[in-house]
Amino acid sequence: MISExxxxxxxxxxxxxxxxxxxxxxVGLFNEAYRKDLVDKSGDLLRAIPIEPGIRADMVxxxxxxGARLLHDSGREAESLLDHREIVQEASRMAFEVVQKxxxxxxxxxxxxSSSELRQGLALTKSYASLYRACLPADHIEFSPRFQxxxxxxxxxxxxxxxxxxxxxxxxxxxxxxxxxRQLITYLVLDAGAGRQRWSHVAVFNxxxxxFHRAEVDALLLRIxxxxxxxxxxxxxxxxxxxxDLMNDRTF
Numbered sequence: 048m049i050s051e052x053x054x055x056x057x058x059x060x061x062x063x064x065x066x067x068x069x070x071x072x073x074v075g076l077f078n079e080a081y082r083k084d085l086v087d088k089s090g091d092l093l094r095a096i097p098i099e100p101g102i103r104a105d106m107v108x109x110x111x112x113x114g115a116r117l118l119h120d121s122g123r124e125a126e127s128l129l130d131h132r133e134i135v136q137e138a139s140r141m142a143f144e145v146v147q148k149x150x151x152x153x154x155x156x157x158x159x160x161s162s163s164e165l166r167q168g169l170a171l172t173k174s175y176a177s178l179y180r181a182c183l184p185a186d187h188i189e190f191s192p193r194f195q196x197x198x199x200x201x202x203x204x205x206x207x208x209x210x211x212x213x214x215x216x217x218x219x220x221x222x223x224x225x226x227x228x229r230q231l232i233t234y235l236v237l238d239a240g241a242g243r244q245r246w247s248h249v250a251v252f253n254x255x256x257x258x259f260h261r262a263e264v265d266a267l268l269l270r271i272x273x274x275x276x277x278x279x280x281x282x283x284x285x286x287x288x289x290x291x292d293l294m295n296d297r298t299f
Contacts, residue, residue, distance in 0.1 A: 048196070051203045051237070054288075055230035062229060065283060069225055069271040078222045081260040085177040088126070093177045093257035098220065102164045108218035109142035110160060111171035111254060112206070116190040118172070125176035128169050135165070171218060174254035178214075181259065186210045197240030198288030205234050211247035212261060216254065223251045223260055228271075232281075235264065236288070239281040 049057075062069070085093040098104050117134045118125055129135060139160055160168065179188065189208040196202040207214040215231050217223070231249040238245055250261035268280045 048199055048201045050201050051194075051230055051233040054200060055226050055233050061287060065280065066229075066232070066268075066271040068273055069228060071225070073271060074223065074225050074228070077228070077260060077262070081262050083181060083259045083261055085174075085181055085257060085259050087173070087177055093174060095256050096167065096170050096174070096254070098255070099163050099167060102161070102167055103146075104218075105146050106142050106160065107164050107167045107171065108255070109145045110138050110164070110168040111175070111218065112216060113138035113141040114168060114172045115175035119175075119179075119188060119190065125172045125179075126169075128172045129165060138168075171254040174257060177257070178252055178254075178259060182209055192245075194234055194237035195241040197237050197285060199291065200233070200237060200240075200288050203234065203237060207252070208245075209250075211245070212250050213246040213248070214250045214252050216252050218253065218255045220255060222256075222258075223253075227251050228267075232268075232284070235277075236281050236284040239278075240285045240288075 087093055114128045114134060115125055117138055118128060118131070121134070123131065123134075128138075182188070186209050191204040191206065192208040192213070194203045194205065205213055206216040213231060213234055215227055217227060228249075228251075231251070235246060235249070246264060248261055248263050249267065250259060252259050265277050268277045269275065272280050
């Protein structure tokens with residue numbers, strides 16, 4: 048069994064055959080043509096947040112995600128993050144657990160976030176508020192939507208669901224990549240394998256760059272697959288992960 052992240056980065060020949068037009072050229076187009084403007088509380092275009100020297104960028108990114116989630120779930124404003132000690136503590140604890148899960152060995156002591164890391168975390172959390180402003184007031188916001196496993200793919204949690212839009216959050220300095228789009232497709236595959244079709248759109252939100260890219264699923268899959276409908280594209284992946292012997296495909 049493997050994660051959706053590993054699957055999105057692996058099986059290059061399979062992906063090439065499935066979505067042959069998901070090329071660097073298309074990814075470049077996606078970064079330009081599919082971008083939706085976000086604004087801050089003053090109505091100005093959202094700006095990028097540079098990484099300050101000496102901060103643990105991965106910890107700060109996870110802290111902001113969990114801070115945004117806890118604030119939203121409790122009905123509090125994103126700007127108030129540092130005013131709620133219990134949320135800061137819980138978001139810090141969850142950030143540490145997630146980072147250690149992906150990085151490996153766990154140290155004996157958790158280093159608290161520094162004042163500069165907390166400031167960066169607050170700035171990133173405010174970017175989430177800008178994302179909410181781009182939504183309709185009635186839109187349902189759900190952090191960590193769940194997906195059942197399928198074949199050799201493990202069960203997974205996405206980052207964010209906003210009504211019918213599945214949002215992948217990438218708090219990095221880079222632009223949207225092909226593997227980001229493949230990861231979103233993998234979530235759609237898990238839904239299809241469970242007989243569900245919850246998402247009409249997919250999106251990538253980057254709190255650090257202040258960017259949001261959104262695409263309609265059917266149109267996106269038609270374009271990058273060379274004209275094949277959603278049901279055929281996702282169905283082929285479902286079949287692949289159900290029948291492939293993963294132990295004999297370790298060369299991916």
